[in-house]
Each structure stands twice: as structure tokens, then as C-alpha cells.
Amino acid sequence: MNRELQEFVGKEVASFKEQGTYRTKHVLQSEQAGRVLLDGKRVVMLGCSNYLGLASDPRVKEAAKQAVDKYGCGAASVSEVCGLTDLHHELRGRLARFLGTEDALLYPSCSTANAGVIDGLLRKEDVVLSDQLNHASIVDGCRISAADKKIYPHKDLGRLEGYLRDTGEAGLRMIVTDGVFSMEGDTAPLDRIVELARKYSALTVVDESHALGVLGKTGRGTIEQYGVGGEIDIQTGTFGKALGGAGGGYVCGSQDLVDYLYHRSRSFIFTNALPPATVAGALTALSILEEDPGLVQRLRDNTQAFREGIDTIGLKLLGGESAITPIIIGETPEAYAMASSLTEDGVFLGAVGYPVVPKGEARLRVQISAALTEDDLDFSLECIERTAKKLGVV
Template structure:
């Protein structure tokens, strides 16, 4: 069974294999004995390798050990966890926050805790897989609206049964296209029709908004959206997920989220690293400014070369290729030219939209970007893509 399935994937150019990077995930990495420019990391602000973040993780490991020992409700809550949740609540401007071992766990646990089989979930078509899984696990009636299509969302809201509990679910920044959810319009519809809104801001946290608080700050709807979720593994440079909100909301999650109750707590190192990263975000706003400068540089270069870009508004810059085999060929050619950016293929993205999903960070230099664009020009011409 396994062999036949894998062969089928191979024949369709959809087989995935792991590749080992022998270095930290900086702007360049060591891969197969060579130093290459990395253009596929979500380490947007470069905080995974920031000296203060690393030192905080090392010190927490020395003081508290490598593991947390148990789930948070048994004996796994340690001082670094409490310090992180206090820092997150302050950062997000909420009463409280709760952390999880992974953003995926937060979504598949929190959504079912918020709505059950008597409710209705309306989710954007391009929501992250963890959100979709959480929606299905809830047992609620589940409907998908066209991507960022507020007319379709309103149609679904008007068709629901009167008084039916309703939760609108969306990403803040969509991870494969890089565009931003129309949060003001979503908030307006939610208020008009008496629905609640749950936002996964994994890719917006740390990079959007005047102070980096994320998509809700960027769209000026922080006080209008009750359920804020994000991750610690992207711009924050550590690992884990969180939800932020009122003290009652967080207490409710502690008592209802199965992935919180039955999962060992995040490591002390991960929690301390994330707390340190939040301090850096506050103290070094120039990192965010540099990220957006780099994003403009790369986006302008890709467009000038003639590549087909998705409608991105973020440091995620997908070049749409279409055919998975051609996407693999482009990724392979780029790697031979010193740029590592793997092909993204179905089922991660819809059929016929295979792509190279370029991501830029604050730590990339102008020289890195210019070298990458030169490689893209050479690869694109060699493969008749530009």
C-alpha cells in the first residue's frame, strides 16, 4: 500500500522529501555542503538567531531544564510560561494570554471550544489547514466562503437560521498567497449579523501594524475582534502558539482546550526565547522597517523580471508557476544557482497553482536580494518562464 501510494505521488510530481540544513536558519544556510541564500523561512525579523533571544533560551534551559515535565495543569507550568503570557497580553493589549506547544494545537483545540454542533462556522477558502481541521472537529455546520469575498460571506450570513451561533474564521495574512484578510469588512459583517470572529494571525504577528501587534492593529479592529490567535514560531522566532483575550476567555480555554490539557507544556527555552523576542520587537523597530524595505526590493525585482506574482501584501511573495513539475524544475535550478526556495504543490495549494513561495527577512542584505534576483533571471530564462 505505501509503495504504491508513494509511486503515485512521484508520478504526479507531488512526492515530498525532507532536506537537512546544517546551520541556523539565517539569511544563508548550509545545505548539502554549500552555502545558499534561504528564501523560504518564516523567521521574518531574524529573531531566531538574535543573541538576546538565544541567550534567554540558554539561561532558561540551565535554570529550568530541557523539558517541562508534564502538561500545564499537572505540574508543567513554570515561571517562563507565566512571564511569556504576561508579555503576550501586554503586547496584544489584552487582559490575558494562553500559550500552546504549537499553533496547530491552538487552532484544533480552541475552535471546537468556542462553537459546537449547534453552531455555524463560515471560513475563508484559503484558511490554514489547522483552522480547517479545528472547524471540522467542532462538529458545527461548516461552510466555506470564496477567498476574501465579502459578498459571498454576507450571503451565507443571511441564509443561516435565526439565532444560530455563528463563528467567522479567517487568517490575518494568508500563508500561501501573502494577502491580508479584509478585517474591517469582516468585523462590520460580524457586528451586523451577530457573529463572532476568530483570527489566526500567525504571519501577521510581529510584522504588521505600527507597533507590530499584527493584522488587527494594521486594520484598526483590535477592540472589535474577540478571539486573537497567533504563533511564536515566525516573526517571534521561537516555537509554539497563543491565544489572547479577556481573563474570562483565557480561563475558559484552560478548562476546555484538549490540546492544552493533554499536551506537555512548551519547553522553558521556547517560552523564554519568545519573551526575549517580544522585548526586541519593542526595542528594535528598525528590524520591521528593514523587513518591509527588503520586501519592496524583492517584489519590485520579481515584477521587473516578468514573473507572475500572487496578490501579496506581505513578506510572502509567491511566484505562481502552475504545473508542479515546472515548479520543481524552477526550485531545482535555483538551488544549483545558490538560492533555496522549495516548490509548494498540492494539496498545500489548490490544483494548477504550484508555486515558489519566496519569503524575505529583515536579515537579508541588498546583496543577498540582488544575487537571488540574478539567479531568478537566469533560471527563468533557462526554463522559458520569463
């Protein structure tokens, strides 16, 4: 390896270790569920986005197996040459109907969908207005786009309005926001964002990755929760979380929008189509969500029970409505130490520190699932309380 490169990466990795922020590469040895086998140990899983427990649902697994039998592992083609099976087209239609849009386009991931929308639609005379805490893939989409960028402080609609007022001469103006913010667990105020978009003739893009299957009475996301269905121009999201967890992303919107992206969105055009097994799993997960809204309620009940337990322990929580329940710890090494001590005790969760979140706001990023039983939740709360006391966090 190049000597200078070796020196650079070697020094950086050494500094992660010194600062206590070096991340272990865990090995998952079972399917995702309330309890999993991780690094040879049974642990309660509080660190993945299997919100509805569908990643290991027998119906989802069976659909994926049948798709492999019928279509093989994949079409070995990009979507727009010959990669799309009838299953892909069925998922496009079913998802669009579920989300109240005319059409949908499937991407390899939501990350590529976000980049494909922002870069695919905006030219240099356009402006993208993006929340400061939007997901990294939106940040990347803004970076590669030729448009002017205006980053507004988290949910600061005064600043957003100021930018909209100042950019009246621009071409397209695109407001892009996470529906649920992935590190905070809070939601974008879509009702007020829609009002601003209407007032200033801007278009709206909402990333529903952590909201689909989680928020709204029937799991249709932040858009349902705020009652703005039909008023958001573009929805993006993932199949890698509530809808079976296998990965893959989408863009939903009007027929013309989808047709345009089909011809112009680079991250759609220049990459392989989603594997049929992934598409079949997502289709079945979508059917389950449509037929059983009780699953969304179970997730909500679990989230509420967990939040009440953390409040009782005396730890500080962020978020509120979504299944992302960040527990503020403070300094990054403390959060990492607490997460690894909890794993030893049998509870796995993610720790997030600087520079992903501001200094002093390192956190345990708990993600609740409908797959967790009352026992799993009680056990986790006991371990969190014991570890927090042991490390002097409460």
C-alpha cells in the first residue's frame, strides 16, 4: 500500500482507539428478532430498524425463497435495460397506491434514491433547501447537485422562510427533509413546511425511511401523521427498515416525475436492479402492514412502555413519536462504554457520538421493535438502570 496513505489511515485509526470511539465489527449469527445471537451471545436487540419485526416473518421469508426459485438471484441487468421483473412492477404499483401517489421507482437503497432525486432534478439555476440534520445521503445528494445549497438549522422554519424569500429569482426550489430524523427520533413539522412550500411555490421532498410502518394511524408515515397526504411532491424511503429489512429504496410521486427520473436519475440508471427476492419480501411485508394495522399499534405500545421506563430511571430522552428513542449520555467515550457494558449484560444497542452528533450529546440510540416482548423490555430497562448507576450516569 502507498506509504503516505498507510500513514494517514493508520494514524486516524489509532486516534479512534485513543479517543474510545473505535467501533467493534459485530457478527450477527441469527435472523433479526427481539432476541438475536450476536458475537456468540444471546442479546435483546435494541439497535436495528426491524420496527415491525418483519425481517424474520415466515411469510416474508417464504416469498423471498419463492422469488429465488422463480427468478434466480437476479436479472444481472440495470433496471432500465431488462432488470425489472413483473414483481418489481407490482411493487411499484402497490407502493404508489399505498402512499397515495401515481407511481413509484425502485432504487438500490434510499441513499441512492435521495441522491438520484436531488441530483436528477436540480440544475445550477435551482436551489435545494435542506434541514441541517437530514440524513447523510441527502447531504451527499446536495453535494453532488449543481444547485445552490441553503442549509437551515434543524426545524428552524423562520430561517427556511428567509431563504425562500431570498431566492425568489431561482428556478426550482426544493425543500428536502427527513420525515423522522435518524439521530434525534423527532419529526419534521410537515404541516408548516407544506404551508411555506405553497406560499413560495417550492416543491417538497420527504424521506420517510424511519416513518413508513411506524407513524400515522395506518403506518403511512410522517405524511399521514401530519395529514398532508397529496401535498408532498416526492416521497423517498427504504425497504431496509420496517418493510422486511432486506434493503432497497424508492421514490414515489407523479407519473411524469417517475418517468423523468427513469430517464435522468443517474443512481437509478447506472446500477443493477433490486434482487427479486428483496422485492418479493417487500411486497409481502407491505401486504402484512396493510392487513394488520395492529402491528403498528404494538410498536407504538412498546415504544411508550420503554420511554416510560427510561423516564422512571431518570435518564434524558429525545424523540417522542417515532420508534427511535435516543438516551442522552454526554461524552462520546461514556456512551460507547455504556453500550459495550450493556452488550456484556445481554442488551445490544447503538452508541452515537461526536462528530455524528454535537459534542456533549453522545447518546444510546435505542430503536424499538414490535418484535420485542414485555420480558425483553423489562430485562433491557433493568440492565440500562444497573449500567447507568455503575457508570455514574444517573
